[in-house]
Amino acid sequence: xxxxxxxxxxxxxxxxxxxxxxxxxxxxxxxxxxxxxxxxxxxxxxxxxxxxxxxxxxxxxxxxxxxxxxxxxxxxxxxxxxxxxxxxxxxxxxxxxxxxxxxxxxxxxxxxxxxxxxxxxxxxxxxxxxxxxxxxxxxxxxxxxxxxxxxxxxxxxxxxxxxxxxxxxxxxxxxxxxxxxxxxxxxxxxxxxxxxxxxxxxxxxxxxxxxxxxxxxxxxxxxxxxxxxxxxxxxxxxxxxxxxxxxxxxxxxxxxxxxxxxxxxxxxxxxxxxxxxxxxxxxxxxxxxxxxxxxxxxxxxxxxxxxxxxxxxxxxxxxxxxxxxxxxxxxxxxxxxxxxxxxxxxxxxxxxxxxxxxxxxxxxxxxxxxxxxxxxxxxxxxxxxxxxxxxxxxxxxxxxxxxxxxxxxxxxxxxxxxxxxxxxxxxxxxxxxxxxxxxxxxxxxxxxxxxxxxxxxxxxxxxxxxxxxxxxxxxxxxxxxxxxxxxxxxxxxxxxxxxxxxxxxxxxxxxxxxxxxxxxxxxxxxxxxxxxxxxxxxxxxxxxxxxxxxxxxxxxxxxxxxxxxxxxxxxxxxxxxxxxxxxxxxxxxxxxxxxxxxxxxxx
Amino acid sequence: xxxxxxxxxxxxxxxxxxxxxxxxxxxxxxxxxxxxxxxxxxxxxxxxxxxxxxxxxxxxxxxxxxxxxxxxxxxxxxxxxxxxxxxxxxxxxxxxxxxxxxxxxxxxxxxxxxxxxxxxxxxxxxxxxxxxxxxxxxxxxxxxxxxxxxxxxxxxxxxxxxxxxxxxxxxxxxxxxxxxxxxxxxxxxxxxxxxxxxxxxxxxxxxxxxxxxxxxxxxxxxxxxxxxxxxxxxxxxxxxxxxxxxxxxxxxxxxxxxxxxxxxxxxxxxxxxxxxxxxxxxxxxxxxxxxxxxxxxxxxxxxxxxxxxxxxxxxxxxxxxxxxxxxxxxxxxxxxxxxxxxxxxxxxxxxxxxxxxxxxxxxxxxxxxxxxxxxxxxxxxxxxxxxxxxxxxxx
Numbered sequence: 001x002x003x004x005x006x007x008x009x010x011x012x013x014x015x016x017x018x019x020x021x022x023x024x025x026x027x028x029x030x031x032x033x034x035x036x037x038x039x040x041x042x043x044x045x046x047x048x049x050x051x052x053x054x055x056x057x058x059x060x061x062x063x064x065x066x067x068x069x070x071x072x073x074x075x076x077x078x079x080x081x082x083x084x085x086x087x088x089x090x091x092x093x094x095x096x097x098x099x100x101x102x103x104x105x106x107x108x109x110x111x112x113x114x115x116x117x118x119x120x121x122x123x124x125x126x127x128x129x130x131x132x133x134x135x136x137x138x139x140x141x142x143x144x145x146x147x148x149x150x151x152x153x154x155x156x157x158x159x160x161x162x163x164x165x166x167x168x169x170x171x172x173x174x175x176x177x178x179x180x181x182x183x184x185x186x187x188x189x190x191x192x193x194x195x196x197x198x199x200x201x202x203x204x205x206x207x208x209x210x211x212x213x214x215x216x217x218x219x220x221x222x223x224x225x226x227x228x229x230x231x232x233x234x235x236x237x238x239x240x241x242x243x244x245x246x247x248x249x250x251x252x253x254x255x256x257x258x259x260x261x262x263x264x265x266x267x268x269x270x271x272x273x274x275x276x277x278x279x280x281x282x283x284x285x286x287x288x289x290x291x292x293x294x295x296x297x298x299x300x301x302x303x304x305x306x307x308x309x310x311x312x313x314x315x316x317x318x319x320x321x322x323x324x325x326x327x328x329x330x331x332x333x334x335x336x337x338x339x340x341x342x343x344x345x346x347x348x349x350x351x352x353x354x355x356x357x358x359x360x361x362x363x364x365x366x367x368x369x370x371x372x373x374x375x376x377x378x379x380x381x382x383x384x385x386x387x388x389x390x391x392x393x394x395x396x397x398x399x400x401x402x403x404x405x406x407x408x409x410x411x412x413x414x415x416x417x418x419x420x421x422x423x424x425x426x427x428x429x430x431x432x433x434x435x436x437x438x439x440x441x442x443x444x445x446x447x448x449x450x451x452x453x454x455x456x457x458x459x460x461x462x463x464x465x466x467x468x469x470x471x472x473x474x475x476x477x478x479x480x481x482x483x484x485x486x487x488x489x490x491x492x493x494x495x496x497x498x499x500x501x502x503x504x505x506x507x508x509x510x511x512x513x514x515x516x517x518x519x520x521x522x523x524x525x526x527x528x529x530x531x532x533x534x535x536x537x538x539x540x541x542x543x544x545x546x547x548x549x550x551x552x553x554x555x556x557x558x559x560x561x562x563x564x565x566x567x568x569x570x571x572x573x574x575x576x577x578x579x580x581x582x583x584x585x586x587x588x589x590x591x592x593x594x595x596x597x598x599x600x601x602x603x
Numbered sequence: 604x605x606x607x608x609x610x611x612x613x614x615x616x617x618x619x620x621x622x623x624x625x626x627x628x629x630x631x632x633x634x635x636x637x638x639x640x641x642x643x644x645x646x647x648x649x650x651x652x653x654x655x656x657x658x659x660x661x662x663x664x665x666x667x668x669x670x671x672x673x674x675x676x677x678x679x680x681x682x683x684x685x686x687x688x689x690x691x692x693x694x695x696x697x698x699x700x701x702x703x704x705x706x707x708x709x710x711x712x713x714x715x716x717x718x719x720x721x722x723x724x725x726x727x728x729x730x731x732x733x734x735x736x737x738x739x740x741x742x743x744x745x746x747x748x749x750x751x752x753x754x755x756x757x758x759x760x761x762x763x764x765x766x767x768x769x770x771x772x773x774x775x776x777x778x779x780x781x782x783x784x785x786x787x788x789x790x791x792x793x794x795x796x797x798x799x800x801x802x803x804x805x806x807x808x809x810x811x812x813x814x815x816x817x818x819x820x821x822x823x824x825x826x827x828x829x830x831x832x833x834x835x836x837x838x839x840x841x842x843x844x845x846x847x848x849x850x851x852x853x854x855x856x857x858x859x860x861x862x863x864x865x866x867x868x869x870x871x872x873x874x875x876x877x878x879x880x881x882x883x884x885x886x887x888x889x890x891x892x893x894x895x896x897x898x899x900x901x902x903x904x905x906x907x908x909x910x911x912x913x914x915x916x917x918x919x920x921x922x923x924x925x926x927x928x929x930x931x932x933x934x935x936x937x938x939x940x941x942x943x944x945x946x947x948x949x950x951x952x953x954x955x956x957x958x959x960x961x962x963x964x965x966x967x968x969x970x971x972x973x974x975x976x977x978x979x980x981x982x983x984x985x986x987x988x989x990x991x992x993x994x995x996x997x998x
Contacts, residue, residue, distance in 0.1 A: 423776030
């Protein structure tokens with residue numbers, strides 16, 4: 001039924017040369033050299049990277065399908081030396097390691113030992129623990145702000161890299177091995193994990209999985225430190241099986257408990273993996289019915305030997321790059337490919353990116369772009385060399401639902417339709433406007449906190465400067481009289497050894513002092529140049545050029561006419577030459593309409 | 604895929620056929636009830652029920668949780684067996700005022716210990732099945748088969764499975780201030796235009812058009828309602844979006860089903876949980892208490908009921924990290940003036956546990972859903988839940 005409909009549609013729209021034969025869906029055989037064309041080269045760059053400019057698409061087309069895919073999946077020879085290394089703000093010092101579990105744990109430690117976080121308790125006077133509390137909040141904020149700088153650094157790599165699949169795959173693994181800065185509370189570990197994903201993401205999955213299992217950010221995120229002989233903590237083993245390798249329902253609770261024992265003693269010290277033999281349970285375990293004195297690596301090997309593992313991974317990779325859903329049959333076949341290639345990722349991707357399935361009508365221009373793909377892809381297609389500081393990359397991706405290094409849960413992002421709600425669709429359009437008509441009055445988030453705590457921090461800041469005492473300055477204002485104040489607001493400042501709100505405020509201030517600012521540059525794209533260079537003579541041709549450059553979906557006549565009329569009205573003429581000296585604003589308004597449309601959400 | 608879709612369609616068709624006499628019988632009552640609203644509050648991460656409604660009188664509790672058990676002198680006592688966590692002043696007030704019902708031991712057969720699987724079971728109200736739609740959406744279909752717009756509101760970054768349905772397109776937003784298209788005056792007509800489907804739309808393209816139209820319909824209403832709303836009521840530090848719900852109710856949005864969440868797996872307290880868990884409970888309890896009072900203030904106390912749940916409780920014995928691991932049953936809460944306060948369902952036994960030290964659930968959570976569906980909203984719970992569940996009389 002569906003196939004028949006697709007055939008009929010094909011007859012109707014067969015003018016489009018990109019249209020694939022309908023029977024290509026589910027077919028893993030490679031397309032022929034003669035099937036390779038410009039539209040397919042654009043599709044490959046869209047999916048295997050973050051989209052291409054017309055020049056990049058031409059270069060990809062010239063390589064032929066085999067060469068183009070090989071260049072993407074095996075990019076090791078391509079020089080990326082123009083990409084700068086991450087420049088640390090130098091906000092960490094050894095006193096901050098190990099960082100206590102919470103503010104109460106910090107102040108308890110300070111009371112007991114006279115010192116915490118490398119800061120001594122004041123011998124006398126009011127709020128003797130205040131410097132320690134300030135230091136605690138300083139590091140929370142500094143790590144958060146520096147993690148945002150790591151995300152911004154990564155965004156610039158996505159934009160400027162000559163090896164786009166490396167970053168695209170790192171983004172996949174980041175969602176797969178979802179680790180959240182909020183819990184890790186150490187940007188250095190987050191950066192270390194990201195670099196692991198960038199370096200090993202296209203390599204051997206076994207090596208990657210072991211690397212992640214020994215990665216300090218992951219070990220911190222999953223509380224590996226408390227997984228010790230005699231008292232195994234299942235969290236780590238559960239996530240490895242459920243999220244990273246097999247999927248729910250393919251192992252027993254017993255397997256989890258036994259596997260947890262194999263990972264006992266795995267921990268980190270600072271930014272390095274640390275194994276504590278005294279806390280490791282070297283006894284016999286039974287995992288998937290096999291007995292042995294397994295350690296963590298051996299358990300990973302047992303997991304990789306399970307047929308379901310390759311299928312689970314191949315299915316997730318397919319759903320990230322190709323279609324939202326995968327049939328069980330195709331999943332099995334892709335799993336077999338991954339297993340045959342001994343868990344090497346590059347050959348699996350090579351099979352996918354050369355397959356007829358990847359270029360089938362069901363696969364092309366049907367996938368909802370993730371927020372990061374939308375943002376980076378827009379900047380790439382605008383021809384930008386740097387990610388703008390206005391709008392702020394982290395603010396935008398947070399608003400759109402994909403704040404890097406802050407995945408919502410251990411399952412990462414859900415992708416597909418979960419990216420779109422009425423609210424998020426509107427935000428996507430507003431992001432485009434903020435690029436084309438930037439909010440040049442905005443305060444930068446890394447200079448002035450606008451998070452949940454922002455309002456409170458600002459209020460304290462202003463009252464402290466007016467000379468109010470700490471208690472008065474930190475009491476929340478504007479709430480109704482006594483009896484009805486919420487418990488959380490009443491309780492906040494009871495302990496007189498220190499004031500939490502003041503600590504939060506002062507911590508912010510110290511962190512902002514120490515952090516290097518993100519440059520607040522703006523996109524300032526030159527659409528007039530793009531249109532002029534294309535040789536467009538009429539507004540209709542300008543619409544065609546911009547639509548071809550930015551949209552993956554082919555637009556209908558009605559849409560084309562509406563946009564052309566709009567541009568003609570804004571320019572006061574349908575002749576580009578006549579409007580050349582002033583057409584930038586009109587073109588930007590047009591592009592905003594185009595990229596705020598539902599069609600631009602598909603790639 | 605097609606097979607599943609067909610099966611679901613058939614089921615929906617039969618469901619409504621069987622449901623028809625019921626609908627007629629209850630038509631009069633349902634018409635009178637059209638002001639009634641249900642707010643669902645999700646506590647994500649697996650809330651530790653035993654440290655929420657504390658069985659302080661049970662020796663097993665103190666024995667199995669040597670470090671984490673809350674001492675009898677610290678709990679907010681409800682009776683000689685149970686008391687609230689000390690952080691829950693708001694819930695204690697509601698309970699004493701007779702506006703809070705506790706349903707003990709809510710869970711389901713063959714519990715999953717995965718956050719995602721278990722949460723999906725609560726969202727779909729169909730444990731251990733491949734159900735693809737959420738119960739709130741199916742409830743909307745039962746209440747308004749014509750899928751009138753703005754009937755379900757889900758305040759969150761992304762849409763919950765609970766509101767994912769076949770007919771209704773829920774209004775999903777997070778920040779009402781940003782729920783508006785920025786544009787020049789000259790662009791308004793084109794940017795706010797209705798998206799019309801074309802013949803060769805892919806499934807995702809059609810989906811995007813539906814969402815776009817819903818965004819256009821709802822955004823102005825939501826934005827204005829939230830911007831206008833001023834309340835002296837203190838919702839505490841984390842209002843879990845309940846203030847926004849009150850604003851929309853006050854603005855008479857047609858929505859009758861609201862879905863909000865304490866987000867980001869916050870209740871997943873594996874390590875050093877005592878302070879953190881108490882703080883989370885304080886936030887929730889402050890927010891719900893504030894919400895109930897605010898709803899009274901705007902004169903809608905007789906029309907609004909809130910129901911709170913979490914995807915599972917925690918294991919009975921504490922772990923070695925001063926936290927608790929994924930478990931099974933937990934309490935549900937129903938708050939509001941129309942609620943008959945008190946305790947419902949059989950309290951869980953700490954003595955009789957599963958071999959892996961988990962609670963055995965005493966109440967299928969869908970009984971609580973069924974109560975809200977039938978007795979509060981007057982819909983046929985069997986059509987929504989695809990099975991018959993005995994209702995409580997807390998409302």
